[in-house]
Amino acid sequence: MTVLAYIAAYALIPLFGLSLTSSIDSRSARIGFAFLAGALLLTIEATLFTMVGMRWNIVALSLPLLVASGIVFWRTTRTDKSVCATPAALAIIVIAIFHFLLSIITTQSINPDFVLFWGTKSVHFALSRSLDAGYLMSRFAPPRIDYPPLLPIFQAWGLLFSHHMPWITAAAMSAVWLAAAVPVINWLTGSIHATAFWTAAMAASLAFCGSGGNAEAMLVMYISVGAAAIVAKRTSIAAIAFAGAMLTKEEALVTIGAILVGVVIYDRGIRRAAILAASSAAGASLWFAFQKRFGMHVGYDRVTLTHTFHWSNLPTIFREMPKSLAAGCWGLSWLIALAIIIYITVRMPERLKIAIPLLVPIPLLFAFFAYLYLQYESSLAMKMWWVLPRLSMPALSLLILAAAFAADDRMRAHD
Amino acid sequence: MVTMRRVWMIGAIVVLCGPLVTWSSFLRTHRLEVPASPTENDQPQLAAYWRFLAAARPLVPAGASYTIKAPTPDDETQLFMLSAGLYPDVTPYPATYVWQPQPGGGSEAKYVLVYGAPECPADAPSMHIVAGGAVCVRDKP
Numbered sequence: 001m002t003v004l005a006y007i008a009a010y011a012l013i014p015l016f017g018l019s020l021t022s023s024i025d026s027r028s029a030r031i032g033f034a035f036l037a038g039a040l041l042l043t044i045e046a047t048l049f050t051m052v053g054m055r056w057n058i059v060a061l062s063l064p065l066l067v068a069s070g071i072v073f074w075r076t077t078r079t080d081k082s083v084c085a086t087p088a089a090l091a092i093i094v095i096a097i098f099h100f101l102l103s104i105i106t107t108q109s110i111n112p113d114f115v116l117f118w119g120t121k122s123v124h125f126a127l128s129r130s131l132d133a134g135y136l137m138s139r140f141a142p143p144r145i146d147y148p149p150l151l152p153i154f155q156a157w158g159l160l161f162s163h164h165m166p167w168i169t170a171a172a173m174s175a176v177w178l179a180a181a182v183p184v185i186n187w188l189t190g191s192i193h194a195t196a197f198w199t200a201a202m203a204a205s206l207a208f209c210g211s212g213g214n215a216e217a218m219l220v221m222y223i224s225v226g227a228a229a230i231v232a233k234r235t236s237i238a239a240i241a242f243a244g245a246m247l248t249k250e251e252a253l254v255t256i257g258a259i260l261v262g263v264v265i266y267d268r269g270i271r272r273a274a275i276l277a278a279s280s281a282a283g284a285s286l287w288f289a290f291q292k293r294f295g296m297h298v299g300y301d302r303v304t305l306t307h308t309f310h311w312s313n314l315p316t317i318f319r320e321m322p323k324s325l326a327a328g329c330w331g332l333s334w335l336i337a338l339a340i341i342i343y344i345t346v347r348m349p350e351r352l353k354i355a356i357p358l359l360v361p362i363p364l365l366f367a368f369f370a371y372l373y374l375q376y377e378s379s380l381a382m383k384m385w386w387v388l389p390r391l392s393m394p395a396l397s398l399l400i401l402a403a404a405f406a407a408d409d410r411m412r413a414h415d
Numbered sequence: 416m417v418t419m420r421r422v423w424m425i426g427a428i429v430v431l432c433g434p435l436v437t438w439s440s441f442l443r444t445h446r447l448e449v450p451a452s453p454t455e456n457d458q459p460q461l462a463a464y465w466r467f468l469a470a471a472r473p474l475v476p477a478g479a480s481y482t483i484k485a486p487t488p489d490d491e492t493q494l495f496m497l498s499a500g501l502y503p504d505v506t507p508y509p510a511t512y513v514w515q516p517q518p519g520g521g522s523e524a525k526y527v528l529v530y531g532a533p534e535c536p537a538d539a540p541s542m543h544i545v546a547g548g549a550v551c552v553r554d555k556p
Binding site for chain 1: 419420422423424426427428429430431432433434437438441445447450452453454455456457458461462465493495496497499500503504507509512513
């Protein structure tokens with residue numbers, strides 16, 4: 001019963017986000033993006049509730065979002081220009097998602113951080129029916145109190161229904177984020193075949209990195225949808241996705257920053273980059289405002305660098321990096337996407353232009369990783385093995401999406 | 416374009432060979448059963464801590480207080496972090512917090528969760544054996 005109640009809570013999430021999907025002309029993409037947007041809106045609302053001293057309850061949190069969705073839904077003329085799916089591509093997508101889901105259910109891919117602090121925060125927030133600043137600042141606070149609140153609020157939402165934490169089920173919800181992003185990526189890239197490859201690569205990597213229950217799946221999905229939306233000229237979708245990413249994990253700051261460099265180079269102007277930077281800043285600002293409101297340290301604690309470089313780390317960095325990029329398939333997802341990019345560069349270089357906002361951030365991110373690892377004083381190889389597989393997932397996603405857009409094998413509706 | 420579509424599909428199948436190998440290896444070495452803890456097959460040590468805390472939970476009522484004793488500060492730190500999710504309605508008095516011994520050593524707590532050898536502290540003589548350790552109760556915390 002606990003499990004069913006917990007799962008039922010998430011059926012409402014897409015309904016919360018429908019108000020932000022009026023520009024999407026594919027039914028499946030609308031539902032998928034509504035899930036991502038719904039989680040963002042719920043986070044904003046739940047954070048604001050706590051800031052003004054209102055306790056969470058299901059009706060009070062649901063009602064404003066449902067009303068907003070209802071109004072938009074009623075006013076919008078709905079169309080369905082979904083990209084056709086082939087049975088083979090669909091089969092690959094389903095197998096890939098089930099791989100990630102079953103890896104979590106069989107506890108091969110549940111992240112230790114989920115039981116050590118993510119889930120712990122969720123349980124406490126649900127119990128206090130607030131984003132409990134008292135707990136975050138208590139004498140025996142959990143680790144990572146500076147992490148943004150989207151994941152704990154998302155997990156606490158289910159707990160408002162189930163009252164007890166179904167730990168493995170809660171972790172398994174990470175697979176729903178991948179499933180929600182698939183139709184959006186398909187709609188944005190216009191290629192079900194590239195989407196199938198992206199799904200297979202993401203599922204293999206997420207399972208390999210133990211992304212059940214932590215914030216990785218959410219972060220990668222927000223970043224991927226946002227980045228693909230930039231190339232597809234859907235700036236509002238990208239803006240919403242980036243705001244979600246900023247409320248998920250502080251790593252979003254670096255990735256979005258690198259993507260925006262690509263946007264400026266591609267656009268030869270700063271208008272779109274400024275819009276996306278503003279929406280990202282708005283997402284982060286909500287969390288920082290909460291921190292300020294309750295007297296917490298404002299900002300991301302983890303972004304503290306010593307600026308002392310240990311150049312002797314370089315051989316270790318080059319030796320360990322390939323191993324950490326295995327992504328659950330011996331690195332083949334990187335290599336295949338890279339091979340497609342190289343092929344296009346040689347045969348149809350003009351097509352690469354469209355993918356600039358996705359290609360530019362990749363070397364920038366790796367340069368940032370190297371910059372980070374040069375400052376490590378000890379246990380570099382072990383720390384890289386812990387962190388780089390998941391830190392590199394957005395870059396892998398960007399590379400595949402760049403290849404998808406550059407390959408341009410778009411299948412339009414009913415093609 | 417048909418060729419590029421084939422490339423994507425073949426690429427996806429090749430990528431899924433990684434998970435296929437993972438699953439064949441997993442199914443060779445594990446039985447499919449309901450896991451006793453969320454990290455059962457990936458983090459055996461955390462799983463052992465979890466099973467102990469879950470077994471002890473019914474003996475510690477909501478609103479009470481608890482501390483954790485374990486063989487090493489690392490055990491106590493990780494057990495305490497895990498316990499925060501399983502004992503949210505119980506007041507914690509950790510003996511060790513973030514690898515640092517705490518003043519009082521958890522002596523304020525009514526319930527002492529002893530991980531490992533089931534030996535109660537002298538001031539908490541009432542012992543309930545559970546899987547992985549014991550729950551000891553202080554008469555006067």
